Amino acid sequence: MKKNIVLIGYMGTGKSTIGKILSKELKMEFIDTDLLIEKNIKMSIKDIFENFGEKYFRDLESKIAKEVSKLNNKIISTGGGIVLRDENINNLKKTGMVVLLKANADTIYERVSKNSDRPLLNVENPKEKINKMLIERKLNYERFKDIEIETDNKTVNEIFEIIKENYFKTV
Ligand SMILES: Nc1ncnc2c1ncn2[C@@H]1O[C@H](COP(=O)(O)OP(=O)(O)OP(=O)(O)O)[C@@H](O)[C@H]1O
Ligand SMILES: O=C(O)C1=C[C@@H](O)[C@@H](O)[C@H](O)C1
Numbered sequence: 001m002k003k004n005i006v007l008i009g010y011m012g013t014g015k016s017t018i019g020k021i022l023s024k025e026l027k028m029e030f031i032d033t034d035l036l037i038e039k040n041i042k043m044s045i046k047d048i049f050e051n052f053g054e055k056y057f058r059d060l061e062s063k064i065a066k067e068v069s070k071l072n073n074k075i076i077s078t079g080g081g082i083v084l085r086d087e088n089i090n091n092l093k094k095t096g097m098v099v100l101l102k103a104n105a106d107t108i109y110e111r112v113s114k115n116s117d118r119p120l121l122n123v124e125n126p127k128e129k130i131n132k133m134l135i136e137r138k139l140n141y142e143r144f145k146d147i148e149i150e151t152d153n154k155t156v157n158e159i160f161e162i163i164k165e166n167y168f169k170t171v
């Protein structure tokens with residue numbers, strides 16, 4: 001029974017992209033908490049935010065975090081705000097190695113600009129919002145990590161290799 005690999009970090013740091021590679025290469029099932037929420041409620045995250053508000057989304061997210069924490073041998077890519085509630089990340093840490101993916105605001109802005117499906121960044125000045133949120137959330141992201149990776153100047157393959165190496169040291 002192997003530990004999960006749990007990917008945390010701000011939007012656009014590559015959690016879903018790296019998660020899929022880890023899943024394929026390590027032959028561990030891939031779970032994306034954002035996708036799981038959308039599948040369960042049959043609604044996009046954008047529509048959940050618009051129709052029911054952020055609190056409703058966060059409650060769904062906490063429920064999912066608790067559920068997936070019961071699993072083993074999975075690659076779990078999380079929503080960027082999973083660290084906003086201690087209970088979520090405490091649950092995930094029990095069965096998983098927590099990998100924090102980091103990127104600076106310019107890199108994030110460039111990466112998320114390709115896709116406008118992120119309700120919290122649907123504002124007049126997304127770059128300013130990214131900067132503000134990175135500062136507000138810094139401690140939440142840092143507190144629970146087992147390892148952290150700066151992704152700005154790394155290819156997805158380099159990031160994969162770092163996670164793999166660390167993972168096999170711990171299991
Ligand atoms: N190391 C990298 N180098 C270059 N591009 C990257 C890297 N990692 C991710 N990307 C690109 O950045 C974009 C965002 O990546 P991804 O969707 O995986 O982020 P995320 O952390 O899952 O975001 P969210 O929290 O919003 O779900 C994608 O277009 C992806 O191809
Ligand atoms: O950083 C956040 O708060 C979010 C990140 C996305 O993954 C989604 O979970 C949602 O758009 C909220």
Ligand SMILES: [Mg+2]
Binds near residue numbers: 015034077078
């Ligand atoms: Mg994602």
